[in-house]
Amino acid sequence: MTPAIRLALLALAIAGCAAKTAAPPSEAAPKPEAGPLVVSPRSPYAIAIGPDHNIWFTEYQGSAIDMMTPSGAVTRFPIAPDGIAERLTAGPDGAMWFTDPRGNRIGRIALDGKLKYVALPTEGCGPTGITFGADGFIYFSEHAANRIGRMTTEGVLTEFTLRPKSGPAEMAAGPDGAVYFLEDGGDRIGRISKDGTIREYQIPTHGSIPSAIASGPEESIYFAELGAGKIGKLKIADGTIIEFPILPHGHPLGLAVGADGNLWATIPGNHMIIRMTPTGNFTAYGSDPLKPSFIVGAQDGFVYFSEPNERIGRISRDGAITEFEVGK
Numbered sequence: 001m002t003p004a005i006r007l008a009l010l011a012l013a014i015a016g017c018a019a020k021t022a023a024p025p026s027e028a029a030p031k032p033e034a035g036p037l038v039v040s041p042r043s044p045y046a047i048a049i050g051p052d053h054n055i056w057f058t059e060y061q062g063s064a065i066d067m068m069t070p071s072g073a074v075t076r077f078p079i080a081p082d083g084i085a086e087r088l089t090a091g092p093d094g095a096m097w098f099t100d101p102r103g104n105r106i107g108r109i110a111l112d113g114k115l116k117y118v119a120l121p122t123e124g125c126g127p128t129g130i131t132f133g134a135d136g137f138i139y140f141s142e143h144a145a146n147r148i149g150r151m152t153t154e155g156v157l158t159e160f161t162l163r164p165k166s167g168p169a170e171m172a173a174g175p176d177g178a179v180y181f182l183e184d185g186g187d188r189i190g191r192i193s194k195d196g197t198i199r200e201y202q203i204p205t206h207g208s209i210p211s212a213i214a215s216g217p218e219e220s221i222y223f224a225e226l227g228a229g230k231i232g233k234l235k236i237a238d239g240t241i242i243e244f245p246i247l248p249h250g251h252p253l254g255l256a257v258g259a260d261g262n263l264w265a266t267i268p269g270n271h272m273i274i275r276m277t278p279t280g281n282f283t284a285y286g287s288d289p290l291k292p293s294f295i296v297g298a299q300d301g302f303v304y305f306s307e308p309n310e311r312i313g314r315i316s317r318d319g320a321i322t323e324f325e326v327g328k
Helices: 003-015
Strands: 044-049 055-059 064-068 074-078 088-090 096-100 105-109 115-119 127-132 138-142 147-151 157-161 168-173 179-183 188-192 198-202 210-216 220-225 230-235 241-245 255-257 263-267 272-276 282-285 295-297 303-307 311-315 321-325
Touching (some): 044 295, 044 303, 088 127, 096 127, 105 127, 127 179, 138 168, 179 210, 210 263
Parallel strands (some): 127 168, 255 295
Antiparallel strands (some): 055 064, 088 096, 127 138, 147 157, 168 179, 179 188, 188 198, 210 220, 220 230, 295 303, 311 321
């Protein structure tokens, strides 16, 4: 995903989306009427918890991956100058793995910053989402090529083709041993099993623009619907989908499961974070100028989130918010 698409995605979330007319973000996405979005190149983007229990994040346009301790100390690790880090995940080998759409490759960064790359065979395939599966493989989405990649930590790669214009994006490992992924081009949730079998579930709302996915309580997969202003719940047992409207609170961009067993969603357009129970009850926190983007639950009981103003935020179970400056 290019920097322009990243900014379009965030701009859509901040400006608000029409539930039935929204389209997946693209290079040609219109600017929000509120004015141009100014984002520092080093502002945090995707966020994940590392095997060291620290907070790791990519940058909107910077060629680096950063690590922040729970106390706010930041270490910046440069990556290849011809690349950009998109999403990232903790791997099975004690390192962080990330997608690099500019370099058309998958990267591995050790906790000391040492880098390794695996080139992808299809030029311009658009690696986007990434997660660690229960089978020990690294899974990633090829957004532009409409494929799911599966790779060993040694770099042995297998690819699985989806239908045209699927647009696979964010991914999450499910409690059933399969990996689930969003298809923002088709309003679908996909599932790939250990044997490579793919099943797809249609999201009821057209133009939902699914933007984040998380494996959560009640043996279910949860996902944010940026275009529809909803949070969806896919029941693994029978494949049914329930949607929880959160308007007028706004349009959710990021989604995570907290240590408290609840869902936490970011609403950058309304400067808030929402905590949702598995049955759909909401509590909202935050105020202007908070602009939470992507979010992750940590083992320390806090939920951490990125902001496009060179900050990482932290919210406690009772809604107390602390922000750390990380772009210096």
